[in-house]
Amino acid sequence: MTRVRIENLVRSYGAHAVLKDISLDIADGEFLVLLGPSGCGKSTLLSAIAGLDQVQAGRILFDDRDVTRLEPSAREIGMVFQSYALYPTMTARANMAFALRVVGASRAEQEERVRWAADLLQIGHLLDRKPGQLSGGQRQRVAIGRSLVRKARLFLFDEPLSNLDAKLRTEMRNEIKALHERLGVTFVFVTHDQIEAMTLATRIAVMDAGVIQQVDTPDEIYRRPATRFVADFVGAPAMSFLEGELVAPDRVRIGENTVAVPDYAWRSAPRTGSVVFGVRPERVSVAPVPGTATVAARLRGIEPHGADTLVWAELSGQRLSARLTPEAAAGLPQSLHLDFEIEGVSLFDPDSGARL
Amino acid sequence: MAITPQATARFVLVPTILLTVVGYYGSILWTIGLSFTPSRILPVSRWAGLDMYERLLSTERWQVAYTNLFVFGGLYIGFCLAAGLLLAIALDQGVKGRSVYQTIFLYPIALSFIVTGLAWRWLLNPTTGLQDYVRSLGFESFSLDLLSSPERAIFTLVIAGVWHSAGLVMVILFAGLQSVDQEIWRAGRVDGIPRHRMYRHVVLPMLWPMVVTCLVLLGMNVVRSYDLVVALTGGGPGFSTDVPAKFIVDHYFERQSVGLASAAATLLLLTVVVLFALVGLLRRRGEAA
Incomplete structure (x- = not known):
């Protein structure tokens, strides 16, 4: 259960400002989608929330606790990456259990957590396969499973569906939505696909050039876009x-x-x-x-x-x-x-x- | 009949193919054939069965040379892999001036084994090299006399060999490390996996095919190690640092026992075939993994 509060975040690479004074509140249990064209800073913002990318100014609070300088592993998050980022030489089971193994959890506990996540995602029959023997959708499920096994309070998704074909994408979209409803924890999801944003989000934050243009419900974003950029970016065929x-x-x-x-x-x-x-x-x-x-x-x-x-x-x-x-x-x-x-x-x- | 481009291409390749078949495989077959003859200075075609092999196996010099192949090979490959891997990881950690270090460590590869051997021979020579230098600094009792000790001279070969080839391993493994998807490292950080465990359990297993490549390249250096030995120790003291390649060349061209040398060459070939079959097995296991 986590509220996320982002205060005046600044991140730049040299002279190029990627995040310009970003502030954002994410409510507990919310499904927030960061939507924007490539290069708008949405993935950088997600990395900052994860702690994978240091910020130059501003604060990130999880439930009023300042986590700005904490390592990702100390933030109790689960993260799913665009390339899945599975450990290629390990089986699905070992992938999912690796974090628990490293902290010295007992075999029984590892097995129990993996079993729970595998049942939730219906990947029980795939646990002994290696990533190379899995299809894209199955890899994605294992990657989600790996993020579930550690007890996370916040789940971050970095364009997780962009490497899947159209039919599978629709299927995984529904599953991620069902997962959110089932777990009831906060999800932050990055995408450049407005359909994903509209169907998944409880609220969408539309970003452009390192600035959040509008944060609102999908309906509000579509019907009353706050800027011309939002109006143009959201909606197909375009306004x-x-x-x-x-x-x-x-x-x-x-x-x-x-x-x-x-x-x-x-x-x-x-x-x-x-x-x-x-x-x-x-x-x-x-x-x-x-x-x-x-x-x-x-x-x-x-x-x-x-x-x-x-x-x-x-x-x-x-x-x-x-x-x-x-x-x-x-x-x-x-x-x-x-x-x-x-x-x-x-x-x-x-x-x-x-x-x- | 029209001549197709494919026919032309095959025709052009005929001399190369002939050269390979006759010059390379033909020579191998001839060598194997000679190993069953009692040839001395010139090849003769009288059948002598396994006489030459019996003589070879009871020759003390061959025993030393054959053992050295494994002592030198094992230590050389082991230390090259270890040093190359550590250097590659150090570079991968983002050391400043990475390209400078890369050049420095890769530089010895540009030298032939002859030059490497000579340089280390001077360096390790007690009267002109390191020992003399350190003594001139005032450490009168300092002793670094590896070259004249029959038990330890083989290690000078290892030192010089590792100095020469570790850079190659470094470059190959560094390229492998660089090709690891950054998101895997990020996933490891989210999972809370310490760096050394990421290297041990995730990254190194991913580099397995490159390690096997290094193994093959270094293995070929070991098998053909002749020039380094000639330049650095000359096989001595005595024949304590002899290796099969040097044994074979000496017996062909200086000691006029073509039959014995051929038997030695055949045994060396057999050893190499067995070793490379093992490497092939390792590679397949890496792929299955």
Whole structure:
């Protein structure tokens, strides 16, 4: 049972700052996902929490205990690595029991802990094999098992699914989620895959360039992204961004068109001036006839995705996409009348990228 | 009929293949054949059965030379592996100026065994080398006289050999250590495994194939150890530091007993074949592990 508190963490390699004054609170029993593109500092942050990477400034607290200078082994953590990092010349059993063996645990205790973890992960029949004789998914299970055998209060996962194929990834994702529910301890999980983040997390911390952009529930991250970066990074197909101008508190002009934003949930009092108008593709629809709320656009292309079809349109010289059912996308005319649902609209400051 | 590129390639290789078959395997077969003849200065083709082998095995000089092969080989390989491994681990720990040390320890490999032998002969010579130097510093009773002692001269070969070859082992094992995934070390730290136990239980077993490679390379040095002996001790005092290769060359070209030398060469070949079969077994066990 561990609460993690990160205070003003700084890590840089020479002149290159990887973590810039990071602060983050992780509640007990939470499944926190660190999400971001490669090089954003998410793995470095995880290494700092694990104690594998020294930080230059700031503190890390586990349940109010300062662990900033503690060795990883003293932090009571379990960690699963991207490459699995199993000891290749040892059997799965020896891999899992090695840490206990080194601290001099009795054979019976080693066997009991390994048995417990193996049952939990259903790898009992693999215990006598070496990593080279296991498939990727089985290795991953053994790696998780190894982290379970020591009594850990906090589990850290460093992109553990990125070396698996798509089907196995879905399977392991479900298993990790079930494991979290079963153990009830705190999980911190690093990934660049937004689907993993959305499906696993109780909260997601989106990182970019060494800064946490937003920490929120997956739903909140998706519906009300705090910055343009978050809006762009999360969501597939991606949000469309159009440059416009706020001409009245409920009106955005985009080129010669005007879009009404009557019920927009403003973060601060609206100020007229240029804005970035972002809209989720699934919240764009095509109206059969022009209405008071529709804007005129030209059809630019159609991408069938199977379950739905992505329609590309041009609005006053700027491109945007609409996610329609294949039926709705069939036989569209060249000139379209688009309708935006206000729930899918986000407005950003063009300079700072912050949500308005 | 058109000539295919493959046919051309085979044709071009014919001289090389002929040279190998005749010059190499042919010579081996001829040597084995000669070992069953009573040839003296020139080869004769009279059958003498195992006479030469009987004479060889009762020759004291051969007994010493054959024993030395294992004494020198065992100590040389053992110390080379130990020293090379320790140096490699030291480098892997991230010593400052790593490339400088690497060059220093690898440098002796660039020297031939002849030069190595001569250098150590001067160094160990009581009247001109280390002993004289230390005495000139005032330690009058200092004595370092390995070369003139029949029991200890063999160790000078070991010292010079290890000095020469430990760097090679270091480089090979260091490359192996560098190729160990950093995440394995990180996993060990999370697991709370002390470094020395990581080396013993995890990293060294991973390096097994490279250790076997070193074993083969060093083993070949032992079998062909001729130049080092000639340059350093000349096989002496007496024939106390003789090795099979030197015994064979001496008997072929100086003592005019081609039959005896051939028998010795055949025995040496047999020994090597057995040893390399053992290494092959070791390698397969490493792969299964």
